[in-house]
Amino acid sequence: MSVLVFVEGLNGEIKKSSLEAASYGSQVAQAMGTSATAVAIGDVHEDALARLGEQGISKVLYDADDRLKQFVADAYVKVIAKAAQQESAKVLVFSNSNIGAAVGSKLAVRLNGSLATNVTELPKIDGGNFTVTRGVFSGKAFAQVNLTSDLKIIAVKKNSTDIISNGGTSATVEKISADLAESDFAVAPKETVMQETDGGVLLPEAEIVVSGGRGMKGPENWHLIEELAKELGAATACSKPVSDIGWRPHHEHVGQTGITVSPNLYIAAGISGAIQHLAGVNSSKVIVVINKDPEAPFFKAADYGIVGDALEVLPKLIEAAKALDK
Amino acid sequence: MKILVCISNVPDTTSKINFTGDNKEFDKNGVQYVINPWDEYALTRAIELKEAKGGSVTVLNVGEADAEPNIRKALAIGADDAIRVNAHPKDAFFVAQQITAIAKEGGYDMILMGKESIDYNGFQVHNMVGEMMGIPSVTPAFKLDMVDDSTARLEREIEGGKEVVEVKLPFVASAQQPMCEPRIPNMRGIMTARTKPLKVVEAAGGEAKSEYVNYSKPEKKSGVKLIDADNAGELIKLLRNEAKVL
Structure with missing residues (x-):
């Protein structure tokens, strides 16, 4: 036994x-x-x-x-x-x-x-x-x-x-x-392709996830998500609309029909928090929501929130994260 | 090509989840049921393959009569016929046995379903069916194409990457996005669905290997603590000193 x-x-x-x-x-x-x-x-x-x-x-x-x-x-x-x-x-x-x-x-x-x-x-x-x-x-x-x-x-x-x-x-x-x-x-893979993480963290294994939604306004602003993730040792993720319009790859999509994550800390920037998105993240231990709309439903599921434009808030968070003792 | 698509009848994503009878049973009161969203990817891809290569799509549900509106919906989306195994789906092992019995009898080339149901989140049935039938199971697949008449090429997700797999028919696969864009029924589909065959059969015996004893709900969040946007850096300090997650 x-x-x-x-x-x-x-x-x-x-x-x-x-x-x-x-x-x-x-x-x-x-x-x-x-x-x-x-x-x-x-x-x-x-x-x-x-x-x-x-x-x-x-x-x-x-x-x-x-x-x-x-x-x-x-x-x-x-x-x-x-x-x-x-x-x-x-x-x-x-x-x-x-x-x-x-x-x-x-x-x-x-x-x-x-x-x-x-x-x-x-x-x-x-x-x-x-x-x-x-x-x-x-x-x-x-x-x-x-x-x-x-x-x-x-x-x-x-x-x-x-x-x-x-x-x-x-x-x-x-x-x-x-x-x-x-x-x-019989089912041996013909080919295995691993994602390039640039030494970063794989999303399904991550303890901290920084995620962006349409409030990021375009893929050209994703460096803010990536920089904050790098400072915090986090993986990056996105909402379904963002992967649907091709700003980010599908394997980053968390939500009902994407990946389910349960990190210690989930930071959502510019994601309104549709119920389909919440289904993929609601077992995260601490949820932070950054959204310019104070009525965004995600705030109801959040532990910490900042009402503001993600593009203005994220640089401040990056700066504060850089100042942390690692 | 004969394709079997297994669908679950599940509470809509927006449903409030409650339990009755001393938290031993799910409270169906006021709950809207839908086709499991993951299964919609399997269903639509099956219909696309049928349209391209010919053949038929049969939908299968292991469940009680209240699943029939959504079985009709699957027929309206484009499946040709349907089978309902009239049984309470006790657990994944039980459901897999029912699917296996139907699949063996029907001689299908491909057995597709969603990667999991959004109510019981098992991610078990497809691999169990593959094992019970002694045929390959490829899960979770986000791409499915035919290479030739007897070989399919699938891409499946693994943690941190993907694998490309080629398998001979017959096989089992579970679907996830972005396999296809799930379809919704059109008026013609709804009209023709009414006359498409829906066969009800009794369960082929089979046992469950687990018993659901009771349910509980996660503790409610105590409410959001708002930090002023001008002072956003404060958040990082709170995450370290108060929430202790950094």
Whole structure:
């Protein structure tokens, strides 16, 4: 019996969302009186894996197969299923990422487990009941859900778990591999294109997001959003109208039909706060709204607000951010 | 080409979300239902592919009779026929089993749906259906084109980038924007939708693997603290010293 956490790598390091999943997994293991093992595939350095001891992981199973440096769903499923079997895992923990939720869904079928995605809190384990809390209704509510199969599979919402750092010993790293068939590579990507972040922060992983709407008046003013983001170590985002008219790329669009983010701080400049936009940001911990219209609906959802023209307010914020001790 | 498009009947985005019966049930009172916005991308793209390549589009809903107005709406947008599995959609695993049963019987080349529903935000069903059927599932896709009669080319989003994938038919994909511009029904579509077949079938057995116990709502924000625009720099200090997020 153990808890198994799948960790994702990016450029050799472990993604922040996976450090959260590891922290979550080791706390579940502690509550169950067992240990937490991690499984990693592909593009991660072994010393980064050993450092998962900090998050309470005692052992890491690592598949270094070069073909799995990119995401190959069926092959990943096979490796994780093998690790789960080897460790007699009762709980599998993933980050609620496009990869984590996909693999978790397939494993729920293959291993006959109960899956909860978008999970926001540690489970309540009470006798035979294993209850998790997950976000529903696009951030407007939470549901408490009993996972009724023997095997529980949890995909943890990003930025909802603190990363623990217990100064513990290094995790031991062991190799694992599964017998992969050609058919496991049927959906292997032909091409993977990563966004240029210029050393900046990826939007889905970001703790701080600076976002612009039509109130920015044109793409030529976006340097203000970018400069403030750079000063704060933030990712940049935009509203749907802005991506629809092509001022910014679609992958920056947050909202109902775009990306859902839940950073610690969301700064919205020149976004009125249509309900579709709020659905993508309403689980942010602190929301700042800058809008020249005092009646903009976004102010109702905000913690801090400035009534003013974004193009005049942003330079002042950049200046103040520059003056902060970093 | 036979395409199956799975749609959910969900509360409109602007709905007030409330619960009844000791917070154990969603309060449908006064709630307007719509086709799940993500599913509209799948539906419209399916219709575009049919128009370009020939074939048919079947819409499938796992739900109760109150979903029928939105199933008719999907027919009005351009689907050819519809199936409703008459069951309460208990959880993603249950719904995936129903879709799989219909899909196996119908022999579809492509099974499309939105990447998640805006009510239960699962992001599970498409991959479960792919796994249950033993066919590829590509999710979430924002581009879908046919390379030739038996191969599709999709672009899917991964965190921080995208992947280009080519798969043989049949396959499952989930849609997200900007796959296409979702269509709205026109008058002719609404008229013809009335006579298009809508078949109701009973659930093919199947079990749920989770139980929704109760619901809660996030704590209300305490209200906005306004900072004077002339003194905007003050905000940064508050974010560091008061909100402690910098």
